Structures are given as C-alpha cells and as structure tokens.
Amino acid sequence: MAALYHESIVPRPVLDPVPMLDLTRQYAGLREEILEAVTRVCDSQAFILGPEVEAFESGVAKACSAPFAIACASGTDALWLALAASGIGNSTETGESSSRDAVITSPFSFFASASAILRAGAVPVFADIDPRTFNLSAESVGEVLRGVSGGKVRGILPVHLYGQCADFDVLKKVAEGRGLALVEDAAQAFGATWKGQMAGTLGTAAAFSFYPTKNLSAMGDAGLVTTSDQRIAERVRSLRSHGMTRRYYHDELGWNARMDAVQAAILSVKLKHVAGWNEQRCQKAARYDDLFRGAGLAGENSVGEGIVLPWTDPRAQHVFHQFVIRAPRRNALREYLAELGIGSEIYYPVPLHLQDALAGLGYRPGDFPEAERAAREVLALPIYPELREDEQQAVVDAIRAFYA
Numbered sequence: 282m283a284a285l286y287h288e289s290i291v292p293r294p295v296l297d298p299v300p301m302l303d304l305t306r307q308y309a310g311l312r313e314e315i316l317e318a319v320t321r322v323c324d325s326q327a328f329i330l331g332p333e334v335e336a337f338e339s340g341v342a343k344a345c346s347a348p349f350a351i352a353c354a355s356g357t358d359a360l361w362l363a364l365a366a367s368g369i370g371n372s373t374e375t376g377e378s379s380s381r382d383a384v385i386t387s388p389f390s391f392f393a394s395a396s397a398i399l400r401a402g403a404v405p406v407f408a409d410i411d412p413r414t415f416n417l418s419a420e421s422v423g424e425v426l427r428g429v430s431g432g433k434v435r436g437i438l439p440v441h442l443y444g445q446c447a448d449f450d451v452l453k454k455v456a457e458g459r460g461l462a463l464v465e466d467a468a469q470a471f472g473a474t475w476k477g478q479m480a481g482t483l484g485t486a487a488a489f490s491f492y493p494t495k496n497l498s499a500m501g502d503a504g505l506v507t508t509s510d511q512r513i514a515e516r517v518r519s520l521r522s523h524g525m526t527r528r529y530y531h532d533e534l535g536w537n538a539r540m541d542a543v544q545a546a547i548l549s550v551k552l553k554h555v556a557g558w559n560e561q562r563c564q565k566a567a568r569y570d571d572l573f574r575g576a577g578l579a580g581e582n583s584v585g586e587g588i589v590l591p592w593t594d595p596r597a598q599h600v601f602h603q604f605v606i607r608a609p610r611r612n613a614l615r616e617y618l619a620e621l622g623i624g625s626e627i628y629y630p631v632p633l634h635l636q637d638a639l640a641g642l643g644y645r646p647g648d649f650p651e652a653e654r655a656a657r658e659v660l661a662l663p664i665y666p667e668l669r670e671d672e673q674q675a676v677v678d679a680i681r682a683f684y685a
C-alpha cells in the first residue's frame with residue numbers, strides 16, 4: 282500500500298498539515314500573562330532597558346547559574362558583544378591595526394556564527410565537525426591550530442548546534458592550554474548542559490538568541506550574553522550602549538544593541554516555562570526515536586543504511602531545539618513531505634565556508650567534508666512542546682511511505 286502512494290498510483294491520503302513550528306499553540310496557553318506583561322510596559326512608557334530588562338537578566342542569571350547576564354537586541358549582537366568584550370578583534374578601536382585576530386569556529390552553523398567574528402574585526406578560521414553531533418570536532422580544531430601561525434588565533438567559538446553542547450572537555454583544555462577565549466554560541470541551547478554544567482557557563486562568555494523560533498523566544502528580536510568575568514560583563518553593558526558608561530561620554534566604539542522592555546517582559550513570562558518545555562522536547566525526541574526504530578527505518582551510521590537518528594553524547598543533556606535526521610534522498614523526501622503538508626527544514630543547506638559572502642576567506646569545496654556531507658543529508662522535523670502524538674505518528678508514517 283505504502284509503495285503505491287509513492288508511485289502515485291493511488292491518491293495520497295489527505296492528512297491534517299503538520300507545521301514545522303506552530304507558535305500559536307504556545308501563545309494560547311500564555312495569552313493572558315503575556316498581554317498583562319505588555320500592558321505593564323505600555324503603562325510604564327519605559328521601552329528600552331530599565332527594570333523589565335534587569336528583571337529578565339536576573340532571571341536568566343539564576344536559571345543558567347551564570348554570575349552575569351546582559352540582555353541585548355539579538356543573538357547576532359550577543360555574539361559580537363561577547364567577542365568584542367573578550368578582547369577579540371579591533372571593532373572597538375578607531376586606529377589602524379596591522380594583523381587581524383583569528384577565531385576558530387564551525388562551518389556548519391547559522392551565518393551569524395561567522396559574520397559576528399568578522400564584525401568584531403577578526404577573521405573566522407573553520408574546523409570540521411564531528412559527524413555524530415554536528416558540532417565542532419575537537420580533533421579538527423587541534424589540526425587547525427597546528428596549521429595556523431601561532432599568535433594569530435585568539436579564540437574558539439563553538440556552536441551548541443540543535444540544542445546539544447559541543448565537546449567542552451577537549452575544547453576547554455585546548456583553550457586554556459593556549460590562553461584562548463572560548464565564546465559559546467548558545468543561540469540554540471538555552472537550558473542545555475555539559476556534564477551537568479549549564480550552557481552559558483562553560484567558556485569565557487556565551488551568546489543566546491531569543492529569535493521567535495528559538496526554544497526560549499521573544500516576540501521579535503532579542504539576545505543575551507552570559508559570563509562569569511565581571512570585566513567582560515561591564516564591557517558588554519557599555520558596548521551595547523555605544524561604549525557609554527556615563528551619559529554622552531563614550532569610552533570606546535560601541536553600538537546600539539539594547540533590548541526592548543516589551544521583549545524582556547514577554548521573555549520573563551516564558552522563562553518560567555522553558556525547563557518544562559525542554560523536557561517535553563526531549564520526550565518528543567525519544568518518541569520519534571521509538572517510532573523510527575519501530576518502523577524499521579533507522580540505520581546506525583550512514584544514510585546508506587537508512588535514516589540516521591540524532592545522537593546524544595552521554596555527557597550532554599540535549600534540549601532538542603531541533604530534531605535533525607540524516608536522510609537518504611533528502612531533497613526528494615522534503616518535497617514529498619511538503620506535498621502532504623508536513624513541514625521540515627534544512628539547517629543548513631550551504632556550509633559557511635562555501636557561502637558567497639565569505640568567498641574572500643579563500644575556502645574551497647572539499648575543505649570540510651563532514652560539514653559538506655551534513656549540508657547534503659540533514660533534515661529537521663517538527664519538534665515543539667505542543668506537537669501532538671498523532672502528528673508525530675503522521676510524520677513517521679509519511680516518511681515510511683516515502684521509503685517503502
């Protein structure tokens with residue numbers, strides 16, 4: 282029967298659509314509280330930074346066990362602020378500088394992981410990923426460090442992709458051994474842990490994004506930096522407001538990267554729920570795992586054997602911001618699911634070293650085989666706390682029908 286759908290001999294079943302993400306479900310449960318919070322800001326007529334932002338910062342500091350949390354306008358800004366405040370690049374200076382700092386990062390991430398390094402006045406140097414976790418491979422970082430001229434590399438920017446922390450055991454050792462800054466891109470990993478320690482407290486500083494699709498999401502753009510270093514925290518605070526510690530006296534070249542009070546008020550409402558939502562995401566991920574295995578669709582190692590399911594390092598607590606499989610004939614599968622009204626997404630179809638905007642860095646196809654293979658094979662399936670069991674079943678049934 283299933284094979285017949287695929288060959289279009291029998292009309293495909295009419296299913297209810299399964300959206301990749303449906304934020305209206307989350308909003309339905311929080312509507313009253315959110316409207317109250319927004320009304321409070323409107324009544325106060327205090328719109329930028331101020332007590333709402335400070336309350337959110339304290340809430341995040343507590344939730345992440347981070348000594349300092351500094352809110353800002355986006356995850357992209359948070360990355361730049363974390364880098365600049367850690368002393369990387371020359372973006373806060375007005376004079377000439379002869380050589381540029383370098384920062385090692387992953388070529389398999391959202392564009393901002395690399396563009397923030399350039400915006401900080403430094404240059405991204407890529408290392409390949411671990412094919413099991415999609416995160417920076419510590420081995421590859423070691424190889425790059427051996428190949429790059431000594432003094433140039435000033436930092437490492439690992440990305441906790443899809444909600445799973447990068448291997449901090451090795452990265453921390455490497456960074457400490459060489460005196461490098463370690464800036465976490467935790468945009469997708471609010472609430473994740475590495476050996477019990479929260480994302481956002483693993484390195485020198487960390488950047489979070491609260492973009493609307495994130496597991497802790499604003500109703501617009503918003504981001505935040507965490508750090509345990511008071512000097513970095515003070516510098517982030519200054520840099521997010523034009524390098525200004527006293528009104529209209531500018532100590533260095535900052536930027537306008539402030540968080541709106543409305544976003545902070547909304548985020549404070551959601552912050553109370555995010556741990557529970559993360560747990561529900563993990564339950565959905567475990568259920569997908571059971572359903573795919575039960576359907577006989579799971580291969581262990583490569584797409585030659587079937588679908589490769591997400592792998593969680595036993596040292597990590599994943600938050601499943603995304604549930605990402607490797608799929609044989611990925612693009613055809615995605616089209617098939619779209620025809621059935623089932624959402625999916627490719628994070629990310631072009632690795633960063635092959636992006637046109639970064640062509641000046643001089644990389645070539647073949648430079649990072651694992652990142653390039655991942656870009657060809659990955660497919661993110663719907664996962665969010667409100668996703669229903671019948672919807673998960675429909676996703677797996679559709680995928681089984683495609684491969685039958």
Ligand SMILES: Cc1ncc(COP(=O)(O)O)c(C=O)c1O
Nearest residue numbers: 355356357391393468490491492
């Ligand atoms: C890994 C990663 N880094 C950085 C960002 C940038 O965050 P934002 O969109 O809030 O600027 C995002 C989110 O889009 C992301 O997923």
